[in-house]
Amino acid sequence: MTAPLLSLDNVTRTYMSRKGLFGTPVGVQAVAGVSLEVRAGETLGIVGESGSGKSTMGRMALGLEAPDTGRVALGGALMPALGTADWRALRKRAQMVFQDPLGALDRRVPVARQIAEPLEIHGIGSPTEREDRVRQALELTGLSEDHGRRFPHELSGGQRQRVVIARALITDPELLVCDEPVSALDVSIQAQVVNLLIDLQAERGLGMIFISHDLRVVRQISQRVAVMYLGHIVEEGTAEEVLRDPQHPYTQALVSAAPTPGAQRRQRVILTGEPPNPAARPTGCAFHPRCPVAQDRCRWETPALSQIGPGRSAACHLITDTPSAGMAAE
Amino acid sequence: MAGPLIKIEGLRVAFDGAPAVRGVDFAIHRGEALGIVGESGSGKSVTWLAALRLLPEKAVVEGRVSLDDENLLEVPVERMEHLRGGRVAMIFQDPASALNPVLTIRRQLGEALALHRGLSGRSIDAEAKRLLDLVGIPDAAGRLKSYPHEMSGGQNQRVMIAMALAGNPDLLIADEPTTALDVTIQAQILDLLQLVRRETNMALVLISHDLGVVAENCDRVAVMYAGRVIEEAPARDLFDAPRHPYACGLIDALPTLDAPRRLVAIPGVVPDPRRMPQGCAFSPRCAHAAPACLGGVPELRRLEPGRRIACARAGELDLQPAAVVPPVEIARPEVTA
Structure with a gap:
């Protein structure tokens, strides 16, 4: 078995936040001890x-943010400290695609120049080589050279997102982190971008992290899925297994809340209560105040993420104690 | 059965001469x-x-919106x-x-x-x-x-x-x-x-x-494209068997939670309201476009009970969802705005 391309080992990240102007800063734990691996060619x-x-996980995977504790390794080597020359050199191996392509692009610069920018920053190639690579990157993402001469506002939302992807791919990265890359796009355009990402990954053997709140898109694009709740992974496994037969009550609620045309309204698990607030983390299992099957123990004892099958893990007392008892999806 | 609660007839909206809504009818009970x-x-x-x-003052609105009378x-x-x-x-x-x-x-x-x-x-x-x-x-x-x-x-x-x-x-x-x-x-x-x-x-x-x-x-769903309703049907029927190529395209483009399949993207982008294509507004992106599609904007016609479709070829098309079909190039005369 080859070593994973990216590994995060028990990473935590806490932000300091102040309540009011003169309040005492309190720690808000965004990521609370998460481990995961991404292999080359896997999403x-x-x-x-x-x-x-x-x-926050995505930013730590790219080294844009250093974890407070735990370690991040890319290609077997530890992530260098933020801002060092080593860190900068590593940037070309791992790139990011954001949700809002207009915000990620400079409105005053033709897009071809923006696609070339990473090459200039990393000092890759001669000017003519750079031009060639930009041309290839445009073609790869289904854009014409004419598109390259335009400004961001002269392109449609889908075309802009292609530009952002072209720019991310120009340094030939091994890892691509996409944070809600299609959430702002219309359905028909979303399909174009999703297909593009799937094809690029297959052609180039990229490792990819695809962050989204949309389970349907995640199902389409990912081989493996990790479900997060208040800084913890609560369930992990193949996309097929986790989304077809979710085990954790939170995953079950997410799957049942995903609207599906065609199927008439099924019996839904509708969660009561508010979305999770990292500044007011409940004791025990963080999900217990909204959990339809919570027991007394869940209030006090934090469940650990444990293996519940081959390549499949979940963090829930009810699963690990009594396997598959009372946890049917419907 | 009592009449509809609200009825929109021939609604048109334009901003600075660019049409945003180009003749829409709805009746809701x-x-x-x-x-x-x-x-x-x-x-x-x-x-x-x-x-x-x-809408702001500059919007030009025509048509009728009846709430009761x-x-x-x-x-x-x-x-x-x-x-x-x-x-x-x-x-x-x-x-x-x-x-x-x-x-x-x-x-x-x-x-x-x-x-x-x-x-x-x-x-x-x-x-x-x-x-x-x-x-x-x-x-x-x-x-x-x-x-x-x-x-x-x-x-x-x-x-x-x-x-x-x-x-x-x-x-x-x-x-x-x-x-x-x-x-x-x-x-x-x-x-x-x-x-x-x-x-x-x-x-x-x-x-x-x-x-x-x-x-x-x-209960009922209307699909709009470029300022017009192109298909309206009971929700179940629309998703089981869309009849308009655009409605079909939207459904094919949608990922599902079941086994992944190749998504079928609709090529191209929505038309600029100031430069509407001749005839059917969807025809430049449509896999089933034919010369008939250029002969005027298709009417929203009632083809079966409870179902209205605005497609010149609605009667003859047998749409197969999730099939990859490229758009058809048809000879298109220059259009002057």
């Missing part, structure tokens, strides 16, 4: 609601 | 839920903003202000920006209750509390003193729904009401809208870009 989908820590 | 889907720029929101006269486009402004929020209410995508940040929930709910129900004093408090209970806000009495920023997005959307319900509306127009919310909260809000509809026999127009949301919550 890991990370799903969760706002405040689950999924974006 | 009491207690019915109509879903409207379409991509950005399809005119799905503008249609209803125009019907409620919420009144034409909303012609009634005096004072009458419209009374009807809007009274018999017809609208909620929007972003509740935080639709609520006033410097007023308490009580003030904002109270304003609606005073205006549309003529309540005052204690009765406002009692009714405001009842509405917050109805929309599922815990500790309703305490929450009346809160400001919007002290509540979550889902709770603010519940407050917006409570405000919309304050006037006991016959029709609620919900424009992307759950798009800004997390999935589990989205499910709560949609469930709430269904509950309210059942309890009050209110009609609901649910505008969404998410076909899944509309399919699960509406």
Whole structure:
């Protein structure tokens, strides 16, 4: 078995937040001890609601943020310290695609120049080589050279997202982290971008982290899925297993809440209560206040993420204690 | 059966000469839920903003919007202000920006209750509390003193729904009401809208870009493209067997939770309203385009009971969902705007 391309080992990240102007700063734990691995040629989908820590995970995977504790390794080597020359050199091996392509692009610069920018930053190639690579990157993402001469506002949303992807791929990265890359796009355009990402990954053997709140897109694109809730992974496994037969009550609620045309309204697990707030983490299992099957023990004891099958793990007392008892999806 | 509650006929909207809505007809009965889907720029929101006269002055609106026997486009402004929020209410995508940040929930709910129900004093408090209970806000009495920023997005959307319900509306127009919310909260809000509809026999127009949301919550669905309705059918029929190539394309483009299949993207982009293609607006992106499609904008025709389709080839096409078919190039004469 080859070593994973990316590994996060028990990472935590706490932000300091102040209540009011003169309040004492309190720690808000965005990621609370998460381990995961991504192999070359594999897509890991990370799903969760706002405040689950999924974006912070993505930023740590890229080294844009250093974990407070735990370690991040890319290609077997430890992530260098933020801002060092080594860290900068590593940037070309791992790239990011954001949700809002307009915000990620400079409005005053033609897009071809923006696609070339990473090459200039990393001093790759001569000017003519750079032009060639930009041309290839445009073609790869289904854009014409004419598109390259335009400004961001002259392109459609889907075309802009292609530009962002072209720019991310121009340094030939091994790892691509996509944070809600299609959430702002219309359905028909979303399909174009999703297909593009799937094809690029297959052609180039990229390792990919695909962060999204949309289970349907995650199902489409990921081989493996990790479900996050308040900074913890609560369930992990193949996309097929986790989304077809979710075991954790939170995953079950997410799957049942995903709207599906065609199927008439099924019996839903509708969660009561508010979305999770990292600043007010409940004791015990963080999900217990909204959990339809919570027991007394869940209030006090934090469940550990344990293996529940081959390549499949979950963090829930009810699963690990009494396998598959009372946890049917419907 | 009584006539429709609201009837839109030949509605057209243009901004600076660019058409945003190009002839739309709808009829909605009491207690019915109509879903409207379409991509950005399809005119799905503008249609209803125009019907409620919420568009800026520069918008040129033509047509007729009948609520029972009144034409909303012609009634005096004072009458419209009374009807809007009274018999017809609208909620929007972003509740935080639709609520006033410097007023308490009580003030904002109270304003609606005073205006549309003529309540005052204690009765406002009692009714405001009842509405917050109805929309599922815990500790309703305490929450009346809160400001919007002290509540979550889902709770603010519940407050917006409570405000919309304050006037006991016959029709609620919900424009992307759950798009800004997390999935589990989205499910709560949609469930709430269904509950309210059942309890009050209110009609609901649910505008969404998410076909899944509309399919699960509406009796009937209308698909809009480039300012026109291109297909309208019972929700089940539309998703089982779409008849318009664009409706079919939208469904094929949608990923599902079942086994992944190659998504079929619709090539190209929506047309610029100032440079509409000749004939059918979808024809440049359509896999089934034929010379017949250039002969004028296709009428929305009733082809079978309960189903209307605007496609010149609707009778002859046998659409196979999820088939990869490239668009057809047809000889296209230069169009002058």
